[in-house]
Amino acid sequence: MKEISSTQNSYIKQLVQLKDKSRDRKKSGKFLIEGQREISLALKGQYTIDTLLYCNDFTDSTHIETLTSANTEIIQVSKDVYQKLAYRDTTEGVIGIAQSKTLDLSDLTFDKPNPLILIAEAPEKPGNIGALLRTADAANVDAFIIANPKTDLYNPNIIRSSVGCVFTNQVASGSTQDIITFLKSKNINIFCAALQASKPYHTQDFTTATALIVGTEATGLSEDWRNQATQNIIIPMQGEIDSMNVSVAAGILVFEAKRQRQFA
Known part of the structure; x- marks a missing residue:
């Protein structure tokens, strides 16, 4: 040896x-x-x-x-x-x-007609990315996608903060426009967490093929996402602030979708 x-x-x-x-x-x-x-x-x-x-x-x-x-x-x-x-x-x-793997959108495969996908646009902090990966794993989503990535997914801090969930999820990355094109080609509904023209998240049907898109706390989602959404959705806030940590917001949305699907 x-x-x-x-x-x-x-x-x-x-x-x-x-x-x-x-x-x-x-x-x-x-x-x-x-x-x-x-x-x-x-x-x-x-x-x-x-x-x-x-x-x-x-x-x-x-x-x-x-x-x-x-x-x-x-x-x-x-x-x-x-x-x-x-x-x-x-x-x-x-x-x-x-x-490493290529993490191309074309590598994603879905074994059911109504996949549930979590997408994060331009997350920068490795800790937030790790937490999103853990949320994706906990909910057993069909894919986790990063749009316009600011750091590579094999950053050691992402691996550490995700406790290895970067390996347990089906993961891809790409530009916002490429991901939107991919979702539309698969007839996947796009639900964007945004303040503009939004409806409460719990009033929407997430049992069909669904992509849940979250942005950063600082800037939210880009106009491209908001304009292409099937529906913009909002988590009603009852306190003094109008936003929450991206991984917390993602967890709320993903598990509402799982609840509607009876955790299937």
Whole structure:
């Protein structure tokens, strides 16, 4: 088994760049996954793990083989090397190097005539994206799509904040216009969370093929979405403010749709 003990090793320096730089992740088509649960979920989501790094100071090596796929290379690293690559303060001693997926709209498949899709336009904060992914997983939506992405989905903070749900959801990204075209081609109704020309969300029928679209708290949804909506919807606010965290709003809308579908 290969061992690496120096933080100055050229391969380790490449991995640091994969952790820190979106450009390097996109160019190489690879990214880092830290944590046993996250790696397990990636394997369940049909991701290929090329290499597995582990540190005996933090983990029992007997569990390593359960986190590998065919042809995975296993490398033992020193504590210093592991801490150079680790993103968390507390860690499980395992980091996988995985092959990314294209996340194209054309890759999405639906096995029922009335899919439920959650879409977020231009979310910037990795924590919010992670929370949206967890909401999508909790509701078992048929797809989660990011319109006009501001960061790549393989950002280590998104993987961490989603606790691996980036791998359990069917995920895609694209421009707002491309996504609207995709939805219309599939005859999927578009319900946009917006203040303008809106009706209360609970008065709408979400049992048909449905896409629920949420925007950022700062700017809301773009005019393109609002103009192309089947219906703009609003969550009635009873306090002094007129907005809430995007992941909270998404949770309310998604679970209303699930309620109407009797959680099917």
